[in-house]
Amino acid sequence: MVTENVKKILLVDDDIDLLEQNKLLLESKGFEVITAENSEEGLKVFQKEKPDAAIIDLIMEQMDSGFVLCYKIKKTEHGKKIPVFMLTSATYETGFKFSASSKEEKEWIKCDGIINKPVVIEDLLAKLENFNYQQ
Amino acid sequence: MNNFKGNILIVDDEKGLRLGTKRLLEEEGYNVTAAENGTEGLQFGTNKDFDVAVIDLKMPDIDGLEVLKEIKSVHPNTVCFIATAFASYETAIQATRIGAFGYIPKPFSPEEFIYQVEQGLKQRKLILDAHRLELEREKNLLELANEKSRLNAIIKSISEGIIIINTNGDLAYYNYAAIKLLSINNIQIGEKILDKLPVHVTDIVKKIFQSDKIMLKSYTTEFSLDADNELFLEAACTPIPNPDGSLAGVVIILSNITGYKRIEIIKNQFVSMVAHELKTPLAAVQGFLNIIMDQSIKLSPDKQHDYIQRSTLRLKSLTDLVNDLLDISRFEMKTKEREIIEVHLEEIICSTLQMLELELNKKGITVEKNIEIKLPFIKADINEIARMVTNLLSNAIKYNKEKGKIFIDISSSKNYVVLKVRDTGIGLKPDEKQKLFSEFYRAKNDMTRGISGTGLGLSIVKRIVDSYFGFIEVESDYGVGTTFLIKLPINPN
Numbered sequence: 001m002v003t004e005n006v007k008k009i010l011l012v013d014d015d016i017d018l019l020e021q022n023k024l025l026l027e028s029k030g031f032e033v034i035t036a037e038n039s040e041e042g043l044k045v046f047q048k049e050k051p052d053a054a055i056i057d058l059i060m061e062q063m064d065s066g067f068v069l070c071y072k073i074k075k076t077e078h079g080k081k082i083p084v085f086m087l088t089s090a091t092y093e094t095g096f097k098f099s100a101s102s103k104e105e106k107e108w109i110k111c112d113g114i115i116n117k118p119v120v121i122e123d124l125l126a127k128l129e130n131f132n133y134q135q
Numbered sequence: 136m137n138n139f140k141g142n143i144l145i146v147d148d149e150k151g152l153r154l155g156t157k158r159l160l161e162e163e164g165y166n167v168t169a170a171e172n173g174t175e176g177l178q179f180g181t182n183k184d185f186d187v188a189v190i191d192l193k194m195p196d197i198d199g200l201e202v203l204k205e206i207k208s209v210h211p212n213t214v215c216f217i218a219t220a221f222a223s224y225e226t227a228i229q230a231t232r233i234g235a236f237g238y239i240p241k242p243f244s245p246e247e248f249i250y251q252v253e254q255g256l257k258q259r260k261l262i263l264d265a266h267r268l269e270l271e272r273e274k275n276l277l278e279l280a281n282e283k284s285r286l287n288a289i290i291k292s293i294s295e296g297i298i299i300i301n302t303n304g305d306l307a308y309y310n311y312a313a314i315k316l317l318s319i320n321n322i323q324i325g326e327k328i329l330d331k332l333p334v335h336v337t338d339i340v341k342k343i344f345q346s347d348k349i350m351l352k353s354y355t356t357e358f359s360l361d362a363d364n365e366l367f368l369e370a371a372c373t374p375i376p377n378p379d380g381s382l383a384g385v386v387i388i389l390s391n392i393t394g395y396k397r398i399e400i401i402k403n404q405f406v407s408m409v410a411h412e413l414k415t416p417l418a419a420v421q422g423f424l425n426i427i428m429d430q431s432i433k434l435s436p437d438k439q440h441d442y443i444q445r446s447t448l449r450l451k452s453l454t455d456l457v458n459d460l461l462d463i464s465r466f467e468m469k470t471k472e473r474e475i476i477e478v479h480l481e482e483i484i485c486s487t488l489q490m491l492e493l494e495l496n497k498k499g500i501t502v503e504k505n506i507e508i509k510l511p512f513i514k515a516d517i518n519e520i521a522r523m524v525t526n527l528l529s530n531a532i533k534y535n536k537e538k539g540k541i542f543i544d545i546s547s548s549k550n551y552v553v554l555k556v557r558d559t560g561i562g563l564k565p566d567e568k569q570k571l572f573s574e575f576y577r578a579k580n581d582m583t584r585g586i587s588g589t590g591l592g593l594s595i596v597k598r599i600v601d602s603y604f605g606f607i608e609v610e611s612d613y614g615v616g617t618t619f620l621i622k623l624p625i626n627p628n
Contacts, residue, residue: 015415015419017419017422017423017445017449018415018418018419018422021419021422021423021425021426022422024432025429025432028429028431028432059411088411089411089414089415089417089418117414117415117418117422118419118421118422118425119422
């Protein structure tokens, strides 16, 4: 069920269990998945592979590693064209105050949506479908 | 002898009169001292505060007026009479001017004399009463003044800000702390103040003014005046009622609650981190189960088994985390009763090494011990010390290299037992060293990949060491190894 726009997805997560699970889930839907275990590696793989979407874990080496990587990706020419999602088990109730639902927040966070762990693949697919690739 | 009526001094050089009046007064119940000349009279009268003194005017050595003057200068409350046969108007005036109460003309009848002395005693009582009242009044005034200034001093010096506003919105009272906390200046008693107060406070005060019924309770609000949230204030506004029940004004108490706010922020951050750390292993287990149950994903039996095993590991780490959190919470709440006994560190090291034998063998790590022969006991809770040692040694194994070494060195100084644990492991970068003891901090780099932990182990070690007033230091070379040095007091008390 590969969407028209997305064939190759970059996954960045320092939790190797979650990384493997999400890779498997996405592969089962027919996506090509490339992975990285930290933000530095994530940026390198992104620049080399030019994926059609990226899903990045929020808290890796540092509390804000995911934010920083998102920001760096969104600064590139290619990054501006593709959906970049932030993956976290933090929620609003546990003090995570971002929903990336408003334009301002998207501007500020520099990502196109938040995905909660564990990943519900149907939700993720819907998010990929709904992304405005024309922007 | 009748009841004691008073102390009387008689100064007269005429022996008959002197003894006669003495006996007369003694029969009436007075205590009488008689002086036979001016010198003696002066001596007696200045040594003791007599109630009444009767002084003869004409004496061969010292003049009666001179004696009177001297006595009055030392004991102004002694009621003095001048007695003389040479009565003249001028003498009387002169005597009263110097301080005599009255004038007894000689010769006098016993009744007349007694009557004069009684009048003198009444006067003496009046003087003493007046004097006592005066002292009391002075004391009361002093106390009142003290009380007022004390109250003022207290209000002025307390760190809470106080502002009192009457129903017109005029400033009725304020203290220094109030203007300091609100960073307002140039305010004066009597001026309209509402507009100068923070809007949070003004809103409450206005509501109190507008309500039809005075509720005798405080309305509080929290606010920050600077954008950086570096100063948090709490304002408690309480209505002040008049005796008839109507509203007289509002008293506002301002407190600096920045410290509490900071703790609240730290607490919230901690809760967020705990929630995150708890949810991550849960998400991993849930994810594995989802994949195993997903019909569309075909897993080999080996892969399935691998995922179940990895789920079990994640659940174990979750259990460890919950146990660590409970330990920290016990430390914070100090609910755990300590059992202080004499603990021998060497024994604890040995039993911990036995417990960790499996892990040591798995990595092929060898341990070298160097322990002082007559090592003193330390007074501590054995479970806490065992926990401290376990956390240190299991870190020394976890972050060691394959076939690495652990050096354990225990010695003692006068007041401390010193434990050194050195590993030949991956070491720490300088910036990692700083964060080592904070909750949930785990050095994350290529070398720590695959090492599991709660991020609370060293934080617990530090809490234990601190609670015994000990010291912990860490030295480390990245890629070479890390040394922990712990000093525990032999007798913490």
